[in-house]
Structure formats: C-alpha cells, structure tokens
Amino acid sequence: MSFLWPGYLWFLLALAPLPLAYAWLLRRRGRLAQRYGRLQTEGAASLRRGWRRHLPPALFLLACAGLLFAAARPVARVPLPWARTSIMLAMDVSLSMRVNDVKPTRLEAAQAAAKSFLRELPRRIEVGLVTFAGSSQVAQRATLDRDALAASIDAFQMQMGTAVGDAIVLCLAELFPQDNISLGEMTFGGNAPRGRSLDDKAKPPPRQITPVAPGSYDAAAIILLSDGRRTTGIDTLEAAKMAADRGVRVYVIGMGTLDGDIAAPDGMAIYMKLDEPTLREVARMTGGEYHHAGTAEALHGVYEKLGSRVQVQPRENELSGLLALLSALFAITGAGLSVLWFGRIV
Structure with missing residues (x-):
C-alpha cells in the first residue's frame, strides 16, 4: 500500500491524547460522584453498564x-x-486452417473453442472479431451481443495468405479510434494510387502517442490465433511494437504442427509450418502469453485459461472513498448506540 498524500498521516498523532483525555474524564466523573449523592447514584448506574x-x-x-x-x-x-x-x-482464416491434424479441422476446432470462450466470458465484457488471411477485415465490432459474434464466427470464409501483422494493427485501430490508425496508409503509403469518392473526407494523420509500459493498459486485450507464418502485409513484430507502446497485451495461440510435416502439394509444407519463435516474441513484447494448442482439447483449454485471466486484473485503486464510508458508518453507529443506551450522545 502507498499514499498519494502521506504527509496527512502525521495528523494521526493528534488522536493519541484522546484516549488519555477520555480516561481523565472518567476519573473526574468518579470524583464528582463521590462528592454529590445524586451524581454518585448516576455514576454507579453508569458503571453497571460496563462495556456499553x-x-x-x-x-x-x-x-x-x-x-x-x-x-x-x-x-x-x-x-x-x-x-x-x-x-x-x-x-486466422487462411487455407491452411482446413488441415485436419486438429479434428475435425483446425478452423472448426478454433470456431468451436471461440464460441465456448464467448459463452464463459462475463456478459459485461465487449468482444470484437477480426479475421485475417491475405487481408484483414473487421468481422464484428466490439459488442456485448454474443449471438452476433457467434454468427460471425460461423460465417468465416477462407482465403490465401497470412497477414498476422495486419490483424494486430486492425485490432488496435478498433480499440483506439482516436489514434487514427490506417492499415491502408501503413501498407501502401501515401503515394499508392487509389480512388476516392468526392464525398470522402481526408483522414487526419495518425496521432502521435507516448509509449507506455507493455501490458499496462488494463481496458483491452487481443487474443490472436494463427497456424502459420506471415506471408504478406505489415511485419508482425512491427505491429507487436505498436501494441506494446499502447500497453495492450497480445495473448497468442499457435495451433497445428511445428515442423510443417503435413500431406500437402509440393512446396506447401513451409506455409503450413507454425512460426512459433515470432509468435512467442509477439507475446513477450506485449506482456501477454503464448500457448501452443496442437489438438482441439488443448485449444479449448487455452481459451479457458485466457478467459480466467482477462476477467479480473489487479489494479491500483484509491481506497479513500471506502475508508470515508466506513468512518461514517462507525460515527453513525456510535451516535445511535449512545442515544439508544443513554438517551444522549456521550
């Protein structure tokens, strides 16, 4: 425990004489009771009340x-x-997710585990959904509507490619709309030719931020699931640094084989191989965690662990309000008992 205004603790010393003053008043009252008969009777009655x-x-x-x-x-x-x-x-909704080394397939196992995770998550927590393959899309903005999220999960469409970094950046753009993060600008730059409607307004430049400690932002988290390695888009570690600078933890789930030894057309095995070193580095840079889920059961267990970790977070909280409330309750209780037992506040 720490104190924002520790100098006020010195005022506690002013309370030290109060018990002594109370004892002196009791002795003085006893002497008066011995001197006057009526007070002696009241004093004796008061003494019989004991601890009250x-x-x-x-x-x-x-x-x-x-x-x-x-x-x-x-x-x-x-x-x-x-x-x-x-x-x-x-x-990840890349074509490699159709491989059945995780039964029935990687994608179906991931869908089932994700929906189970949503069911177990507290209703007050908003969840958004981003899908990525060769490109990234926001499948569902952050919402409390679990049915809409489940429907979006069931509607996945597979594509070629794996843009892991794009997915992280798009998640950050959803979490921090005030930062004006543009995935298109980061991917193509300002010189790429692209059409724009006359009704479109020029987007403001990205907001400059002051980096914070990794994992220090408690109001959001990213859960990233992938079975391969980046083949296109923004560099994965560059995107991870953007998350780390904003204090957002990235919990990474790597699923599938680690050696790429899967029955596939020639030349495809390298794209089936899980880039575990990079995914571990993403988790380390952002203060998150990495888990490998090679089976459907393990994947479900990983989501359960993540659910328990993102629901409750130790946070710095000021206790002044709570202490003031308890103090008021003590004062009210003391006054009430005094009136009840003695007919006045003593």
Whole structure:
C-alpha cells in the first residue's frame, strides 16, 4: 500500500491524547460522584453498564482515525473486474486452417473453442472479431451481443495468405479510434494510387502517442490465433511494437504442427509450418502469453485459461472513498448506540 498524500498521516498523532483525555474524564466523573449523592447514584448506574459506556467513544475514535487515514489517499493493488473491457479476437482464416491434424479441422476446432470462450466470458465484457488471411477485415465490432459474434464466427470464409501483422494493427485501430490508425496508409503509403469518392473526407494523420509500459493498459486485450507464418502485409513484430507502446497485451495461440510435416502439394509444407519463435516474441513484447494448442482439447483449454485471466486484473485503486464510508458508518453507529443506551450522545 502507498499514499498519494502521506504527509496527512502525521495528523494521526493528534488522536493519541484522546484516549488519555477520555480516561481523565472518567476519573473526574468518579470524583464528582463521590462528592454529590445524586451524581454518585448516576455514576454507579453508569458503571453497571460496563462495556456499553466505552463502545460509542471507541467508535467515534475509529471514525476519526479512518477519516484521517482516508485524507492521506491510500492506494493499493486489488483484483477487480474491469469496469469497461474490450477483447479483440483475431482469428486466422487462411487455407491452411482446413488441415485436419486438429479434428475435425483446425478452423472448426478454433470456431468451436471461440464460441465456448464467448459463452464463459462475463456478459459485461465487449468482444470484437477480426479475421485475417491475405487481408484483414473487421468481422464484428466490439459488442456485448454474443449471438452476433457467434454468427460471425460461423460465417468465416477462407482465403490465401497470412497477414498476422495486419490483424494486430486492425485490432488496435478498433480499440483506439482516436489514434487514427490506417492499415491502408501503413501498407501502401501515401503515394499508392487509389480512388476516392468526392464525398470522402481526408483522414487526419495518425496521432502521435507516448509509449507506455507493455501490458499496462488494463481496458483491452487481443487474443490472436494463427497456424502459420506471415506471408504478406505489415511485419508482425512491427505491429507487436505498436501494441506494446499502447500497453495492450497480445495473448497468442499457435495451433497445428511445428515442423510443417503435413500431406500437402509440393512446396506447401513451409506455409503450413507454425512460426512459433515470432509468435512467442509477439507475446513477450506485449506482456501477454503464448500457448501452443496442437489438438482441439488443448485449444479449448487455452481459451479457458485466457478467459480466467482477462476477467479480473489487479489494479491500483484509491481506497479513500471506502475508508470515508466506513468512518461514517462507525460515527453513525456510535451516535445511535449512545442515544439508544443513554438517551444522549456521550
């Protein structure tokens, strides 16, 4: 635990004399009770109340201590659900996903595991879907509608090529629309010829950002699933650096064979081979994790683990409000008990 305003903790020393002052008042009251008969009777009755006479003052003392402690603005890391969380699923739909080394096929196993992941994810977490092969598309913007996501997953269309870096960049463009990230500009640059409607407005240039610590952005995560290696598009590690600079974790799932030894036409095996070193580096650079899922059961297990990790995140939270609320409850309780037992606030 740390404090934003630690200097206020010195005010806690002002509470130290209060118990001594309370004890002095009790002794003074006892001496007065011995001097006057009526007060002696009341004092004896008060003494018979035992611990009740001390509880309200003790609660008031705790309330004062809690308020002073809150004034120092304590901060602690506590595991809390993300208030607003967006998860982007980036799924490979290249032709190699039709291979059946993962039963029934890689694509069908990935689809089933993804839909199971969505069912188990808390409803308050928004999920978006990006598909990639030779190009990348946003199949579904971040939404709470699980049925729409499942329908998008079922509607995958396979293509040639594997643009892993494009998928990461497109996920970032969805998560940070204010950054004006343009996949087309990054791919073709400003000199590539392309038509534009008269109604189209010129896009503003990308916003310059200040890099943050990898994995420090708690409001979003990317889950990337691929079975091959980049054959086109933006360099995978360049895209990973963009995610790392924004603090977004990329959890990578590599599926399929590691050696490329699959029955396929000559020359195709190299494209079937999983580029595990690059995918591991993507996870390392962004503060995420890499998992290899060689079977449908393992793939499902990976999604389960990811679900448990992205639901709750330890975060720095200021506890002043909570302490102030507890202090108010102590004060109200002390006042209520005092009125109930003694007919006045003592």
